[in-house]
Every structure is written in C-alpha cells, then in structure tokens.
Amino acid sequence: MAVAEGSIDVTANPADGWLTGRLSALMFMQFFVWGAWNVTLGLAMQTVGVGHLIANAFSVGPIASIVGSFLLGMAAARYVAPRMLMVILHLVGGAILFVLPGLVTPESGTTFVWLLLGYMILYMPTVGLANTIALKSFGERTDNFPFVRAFGTLGWITAGLIIGWAGLSASPEIFRVAAVVSVALGLYSFTLPNVASDTPRDxxxxxxxxxxxxxxxxxxxxxxxxxxxxxxxxxxxxxxxxxxxxxxxxxxxxxxxxxxxxxxxxxxxxxxxxxxxxxxxxxxxxxxxxxxxxxxxxxxxxxxxxxxxxxxxxxxxxxxxxxxxxxxxxxxxxxxxxxxxxxxxxxxxxxxxxxxxxxxxxxxxxxxxxxxxxxxxxxxxxxxxxxxxxxxxxxxxxxxxxxxxxxxxxxxxxxxxxxx
Missing domain, CATH: 1.20.1250.20 (MFS general substrate transporter like domains)
Structure with a gap:
C-alpha cells in the first residue's frame, strides 16, 4: 500500500512498544484535558453564583460535536494532516482555557458559556482525530487500539484525582489545569505519527x-x-x-x-x-x-x-x-x-x-x-x-x-x- 509523501509508514511494525507508548500518552492527555473540568464544572458554577447557567454550559458539548465534526473533524481533515490539526486545535484551545476562569462570574456568565462553546467546537473533533491517528498507526492490528484507548480513561481518572487533591473541585481554576495539559498536548502532537490525511477526491x-x-x-x-x-x-x-x-x-x-x-x-x-x-x-x-x-x-x-x-x-x-x-x-x-x-x-x-x-x-x-x-x-x-x-x-x-x-x-x- 502506498504511503503519502511526507508520511511515515507506521504500519510496518504496528505492535512496536514505542509506538504503543506514544499513542498511550496521546490518549492520556486527550482525556485528561476534558476530565479536568467537565466533572466538577456544575459545582464550580454553583459556587460562584452562576448555577442558573449550568444547563446551558452542559449543552455546548453536543452542539459543538455537530458543528466541530463538520467544520474541522471531517472537512479540514481532508487537507491537513491529522497530527497538525491536533497541534493547532489543542494550542488554540489551551489559550481559550486560560481565559475561561476569569469569565465564570455573575457579570460575565453568558460570555463564559459562549466562549466555552467556541472551545468545545475546537476540542470535540480532536476525539475523532486521536482515534484516527491511533487506528491508522496500528494498521491492520486494530485489536491494539483498546489498550491504547484505556489510557484515555486513566487520564480522565487522574485529572479528577488531581483536581480533588488540589482542592479545586469548586473553583473555576479547573480550566487552568486543563489549559496546561492542552498546550502540552498541542506541542506533543508534533511528535505523533504523521499518518496521511484523507485524500481529497475530484x-x-x-x-x-x-x-x-x-x-x-x-x-x-x-x-x-x-x-x-x-x-x-x-x-x-x-x-x-x-x-x-x-x-x-x-x-x-x-x-x-x-x-x-x-x-x-x-x-x-x-x-x-x-x-x-x-x-x-x-x-x-x-x-x-x-x-x-x-x-x-x-x-x-x-x-x-x-x-x-x-x-x-x-x-x-x-x-x-x-x-x-x-x-x-x-x-x-x-x-x-x-x-x-x-x-x-x-x-x-x-x-x-x-x-x-x-x-x-x-x-x-x-x-x-x-x-x-x-x-x-x-x-x-x-x-x-x-x-x-x-x-x-x-x-x-x-x-x-x-x-x-x-x-x-x-x-x-x-x-x-x-x-x-
């Protein structure tokens, strides 16, 4: 099978332990970012007096899945390599996460919800992109994917434990924890396997x-x-x-x-x-x-x-x-x-x-x-x-x-x- 110019043929040895480790780190950080703020966001909003906006805040995820999947996860993936999309989306998303804590206030609550929607439009496509990078990297050995994906769950659990240990469960600072890891993942994505983007058709x-x-x-x-x-x-x-x-x-x-x-x-x-x-x-x-x-x-x-x-x-x-x-x-x-x-x-x-x-x-x-x-x-x-x-x-x-x-x-x- 031909490999696109500039791409690494990662299917030659899909069971390689180094590849598995790299992809496991990808999944760990991918879901750490989400888990750091999603689980206790409602508590944080209620604590600072914007509890009436909790329903709106938790509605942005599904809406972002629809919009983001069309605009980025599917359309952009035809012209930009998946790892470069991961770099761009997580770096820009990390910058937004750093801004969000200052907007979780009664005065800026509505602005917070809208900016959170913008962030989730960037984040949700990366879930599918992470899956794509892992599955294409493993080639025919797709049975290795569940092991790598398990580190996503481990990242989610670890994020919750860290937030609880740091006493941030009820604080908007949960977004800053997510921001640090999002930026780290954006930079780490430069090192991911350069699987080819979907080939545009005539x-x-x-x-x-x-x-x-x-x-x-x-x-x-x-x-x-x-x-x-x-x-x-x-x-x-x-x-x-x-x-x-x-x-x-x-x-x-x-x-x-x-x-x-x-x-x-x-x-x-x-x-x-x-x-x-x-x-x-x-x-x-x-x-x-x-x-x-x-x-x-x-x-x-x-x-x-x-x-x-x-x-x-x-x-x-x-x-x-x-x-x-x-x-x-x-x-x-x-x-x-x-x-x-x-x-x-x-x-x-x-x-x-x-x-x-x-x-x-x-x-x-x-x-x-x-x-x-x-x-x-x-x-x-x-x-x-x-x-x-x-x-x-x-x-x-x-x-x-x-x-x-x-x-x-x-x-x-x-x-x-x-x-x-």
Whole structure:
C-alpha cells in the first residue's frame, strides 16, 4: 500500500512498544484535558453564583460535536494532516482555557458559556482525530487500539484525582489545569505519527464540505444500522451523565463522587480486556452486549434504593465499563474497518462523533430534561425509579433492533476470502 509523501509508514511494525507508548500518552492527555473540568464544572458554577447557567454550559458539548465534526473533524481533515490539526486545535484551545476562569462570574456568565462553546467546537473533533491517528498507526492490528484507548480513561481518572487533591473541585481554576495539559498536548502532537490525511477526491466543493464520501459509507446496510443504533444508545448515555449523581445522592449515599468513580474504574478494567474479547468474539457480540448492558443498568437503577436494594445501585454504576467499552470502543474500531478502504477514516470517525456525542447526546439531554421536569422539586427514590424505566425499556428495544437487523459484512467477507 502506498504511503503519502511526507508520511511515515507506521504500519510496518504496528505492535512496536514505542509506538504503543506514544499513542498511550496521546490518549492520556486527550482525556485528561476534558476530565479536568467537565466533572466538577456544575459545582464550580454553583459556587460562584452562576448555577442558573449550568444547563446551558452542559449543552455546548453536543452542539459543538455537530458543528466541530463538520467544520474541522471531517472537512479540514481532508487537507491537513491529522497530527497538525491536533497541534493547532489543542494550542488554540489551551489559550481559550486560560481565559475561561476569569469569565465564570455573575457579570460575565453568558460570555463564559459562549466562549466555552467556541472551545468545545475546537476540542470535540480532536476525539475523532486521536482515534484516527491511533487506528491508522496500528494498521491492520486494530485489536491494539483498546489498550491504547484505556489510557484515555486513566487520564480522565487522574485529572479528577488531581483536581480533588488540589482542592479545586469548586473553583473555576479547573480550566487552568486543563489549559496546561492542552498546550502540552498541542506541542506533543508534533511528535505523533504523521499518518496521511484523507485524500481529497475530484469532486465539487459542496460535496467536499458536506463530506459526501464519509456519509456514503452508510449505503452499506450494516454500517447504517450501526450508526443508527449508536445514535439512539447515546440518548440514555446523556441521561446517565446528567442525572446519575442526583439519583445516587437521593439513595442516601454520601460519597457520590467515589461511588460514580467505580464506573470509571470498571471502564478502565474492561478497556484492557477489549483486545482479547475483540479477537475472540468479533464486533457484533461486543456491540450487542454493550447495548444490553445499558438496559440492565437502568433496570437496576429502577429498583435500587438506600435499603436492601442498595447493591443494585453499585452494580448499575459498575456496569459503566461494559456499557461504554463494549459499544463505543468496539464501534470506533468497526468504523475504522469500514472507512479505511475508502480512504476517509478521519471523516468517518468525525461523523461517528457527530452522531453519538452530538445528535444522540443532544437528544438525550433534551429528553432527559423533559422527564426530569415531571419529577417533584425534591425527588424521592421512588420518583427516580419511575424515571429510569424509560431509558431501560428504550435501551432494550435498541438492543433487540440491533440483534435482528445487524450483520457484520466485514466478517462475512473475511470468511469468503479465506475459503478461496
């Protein structure tokens, strides 16, 4: 396979330990930046008197996923090498992060939300770009990707521990911690493997801007079903992030942060097991188990309380590793497999981010808000039980739809070629 001029042929030895270490550092910093401020932003805003803007602040992520994926993650990736985009976006983003703490005030709250939106438009495409660099670097050894991606989760956890240890959980200074690492990642990105950008095709400007080639991947029935289910399953994902902490607190658990950290630890554990599981079972079983785990989690939340059923809450939180890794990590690998023959890997990863972190999470935020609005001002554990049944039933329906309609065309093609 030809390699673009000026690019490094990193597929010759994809299992090289040095390459794995470099990509692991990339993922660690990529998610450290996000985790440093996202987890406790609501507490910080409430502390400084702009709690009424929390909903707006947490709505910018999904909106930025949609806008950023179009403008940068897909369109720009056709003309600029992924690592150079990482350099530009993280350096500019780091500069914005340094400015944000001074705007988290009652007088500048609205300006803060708008600038945060601008930052997230720069940040969200880098999630897909980081995946693209790692997957292209590993070549055919995509089963190495989950191990590298696990360091992203480790970065998120480490950021939270540092913020807590430094006593910054309720302070806008969380953005400055993220800013330092963002600038470091921007500079570090100069050293990343120089994988080739998606090759521009001989087509009109409108088709290029709208990334018609990436969206044309959905002409494949299996990929269309996957993207549809990925979008739908992101709806309950948003509800978990938004309301799990309030629910856990209503159950009488005092250490809410520590309890929810169980889910992140679980995510890290299953991330490291993904290479073996992917080789052993293939993509469809992993995706199906991931979706079924969402249904089981919310069913457990719908029966858990502060008494004899307290165990259900802990098990539901611990299922986060299965819910996230089995679907979203396996899904990123599957997307790369589908996109590589067409040469639109970066666009496809950006498109997946658009549909999941963008459209799906935005729908989840809005639907979750409607359901939450039906609860009393101070919901009891019984009120929460009623709310959780909705995402539980929805996730089960999505899993059944996926099981009945999805067929792994790539696996079937591989069997046909092996039989020749």
């Amino acid at each position: 087509e009109g400007v409108v088709r290029q801007v709208l990334c018609v080639e990436a969206f044309s991947l959905m002409k494949q029935r299996s990929f269309l079903i996957f993207v549809t289910c990925a979008t739908l399953i992101s709806i309950p994902l948003a509800m978990y992030y938004a309301y799990a902490s309030a629910y856990v607190g209503a159950a009488g658990i005092e250490n809410v942060g520590g309890t929810l950290a169980i889910g992140q630890m679980s995510e890290l554990l299953f991330m490291f097991s993904m290479p073996w599981l992917y080789r052993r079972f293939g993509v469809k079983p992993l995706l199906l188990v991931g979706m079924a785990a969402w249904a089981l989690r919310y069913a457990l939340f719908a029966i858990g309380d502060g008494g004899d059923s307290l165990w259900a809450i802990y098990v539901g939180v611990a299922l986060h590793g299965v819910c996230y890794d089995f679907f979203f990590v396996a899904g990123a690998i599957y997307t790369g497999t589908i996109a590589t023959p067409k040469g639109v890997n970066a666009q496809a990863q950006g498109m997946l981010t658009l549909f999941t972190y963008g459209l799906g999470m935005l729908l989840g935020s809005q639907i979750g808000g409607l359901l939450y609005a039906q609860l009393p001002a101070t919901p009891s554990i019984a009120d929460w039980h009623q709310m959780w049944w909705y995402p539980a039933i929805a996730a089960a329906a999505i899993a059944i739809l996926f099981q009945l309609t999805f067929r792994d065309d790539q696996k079937a093609l591989g069997k046909m070629e092996a039989a020749r």
